[in-house]
Amino acid sequence: MNNNSSEILLTVPTGPLKIAEYPPGDLAGDNDILLSLVIPTYKERDNIENIVKILTGLLDEAIPGNYELIVVDDDSPDLTWQVAQSLIPDYPQLRVMRRQEERGLSSAVIRGWQAATGSILGVIDGDLQHPPEVLLQLLNKIKHGADLALASRHVDGGGVSSWSVIRRFLSRGAQVLGLIILPGVLGRVTDPMSGYFMVRRSAIAGATMNPVGYKILLEVIGRGKVGEIAEAGYVFRERTEGESKVTWKQYVEYIQHLIRLRVSTGRLGKISRKIDFPLGKFIRFGLVGFSGVFVDMAVLYLLSDPSTLGWNLTRSKIIAGEVAIFNNFLWNDAWTFADVSMQQKGWKQRIKRFFKFNVVCLAGLVINVLVLNIVYNFLVRNQYIANLIAIAVATIWNFWVNLKLSWRVTDVK
Structure with a gap:
């Protein structure tokens, strides 16, 4: 592997999980990058080259030179970050971050956004379960005025490919539970469990995030200043390579996240912020x-x-x-x-x-x-x-x- 400056790993941001109003090193906000798409990974060695190739093909045609792909890897034992880094000479819009001190999908997304230079921030899974072609629909909705555009399994054109009855029940049950605990957040979207979306930097700038588990969308809507929300249907695919990260622990973390958001964004949270x-x-x-x-x-x-x-x-x-x-x-x-x-x-x-x-x-x-x-x-x-x-x-x-x-x-x- 060459040691060109373009192949140097991104420095992992530290401190609070907060997105700056302007990109790093750009105090005036006049950067040329429109979209920064974060791909959080852990043990995705077999998928990473394929998804980078597909995303690059789509975005090179839609917004050539006006985007960046940021792979944020949690120090995968299969060296996913190293494979991604080796792709940089062939994909100049690719940037790679290797996290060794932190873990977790949600915080990985935010750390990637902190290093991003785009005015639109996005996230997509690295396992190809999110169909990349929907990306252009989301981008188009942001261009037409939406603050946030998400891919949903529960609108026209959406669905799941081959989930078991138990997994469908757990997914719907989690959504209903969320509507009870946090109706002001989950009631705004049809698929609050989605991990495939884009948001304007300005809608979340300055908000300190405090995510638990995988559901970063809850944090974005709950703590950001998100106005108009648009949705595009997508069919959730089963992975063809690698292993699933979904376990019972994610459902427990989801409930913890709901309760934390409820407390911090409700009356008690407002009082807490006033008295610091x-x-x-x-x-x-x-x-x-x-x-x-x-x-x-x-x-x-x-x-x-x-x-x-x-x-x-x-x-x-x-x-x-x-x-x-x-x-x-x-x-x-x-x-x-x-x-x-x-x-x-x-x-x-x-x-x-x-x-x-x-x-x-x-x-x-x-x-x-x-x-x-x-x-x-x-x-x-x-x-x-x-x-x-x-x-x-x-x-x-x-x-x-x-x-x-x-x-x-x-x-x-």
Whole structure:
């Protein structure tokens, strides 16, 4: 492989998942690129050359020299990124990004858009399940005034090729659930699960994205300033090469995403933005803390109750609290602060976060013990009620200090 400058991998953007108003290095917004199409990949070695060839053929005819294809690969073990990079001499509109510190389709799309130079941003799967010819219909709808154009399986000309009854049921069930939880977003389109669309840069510029799983369209509509939406029908194809990425985990992430969007874009989210407080994270932190309450209470009972070990209250509480701290760290690292921990992989980074979390929570444990004893000895002569009050006070302390110390975006490479 040659080492020409045109073959150098794109630098992976860092920091918040936010699209700039103007492309990188173009403060006036007078770039010549119309469309930037991102192709997120993971283990698509057998498909990547074919899709690049097909897309290039279509776009060279429709908008010659006025587009770019951006492959964003999550460090595939089959070296998809390397295969894509080797294609650059033959396809000068192709650019390649290799992500080694982050994972996930939605964030891959946004990172690709952050490096893009086009005024229209798009996404298409790298497995040829999205028919490339529909791309020109979407582009035409954007040119005629739409802020967002998506390919839908549920309008004229749309459908699925050979899905099982169970998969059809899950897909429709997910859509109905979304309409219940987030009607203002999912009610605007017929296929909110689509991962094949285009959007004007201006419609999402400045909005901080916070995606979960695969469904980036929810994030775009929910957080962007999207006016007119247009749709074009397409038939979802079965893949011919590679392996499917759809598992039960994607459905769980979809539900998490709906709830997160509901909280962050609703009244609580507006209040949170006004007071500059991460309310969504605090709610998740609180739910994790609630699970820790059961752990704490169970261990406290086993150690302090006269029918079990009968240890004194203070010693029992310290041990119970430390066990709960370990439980809470695992959940917070995997869920509450996943946006940071996913970018700080490895045991060394995780141990570092746990050490900080433990120090902060041990200080919180001191506060907890003091409040417990004060409430128990002077206010409520019930160790469990006193413990609940103490936990509530310590939770506020733990969240705020851990937010500023243990999971810091500035630690991201």
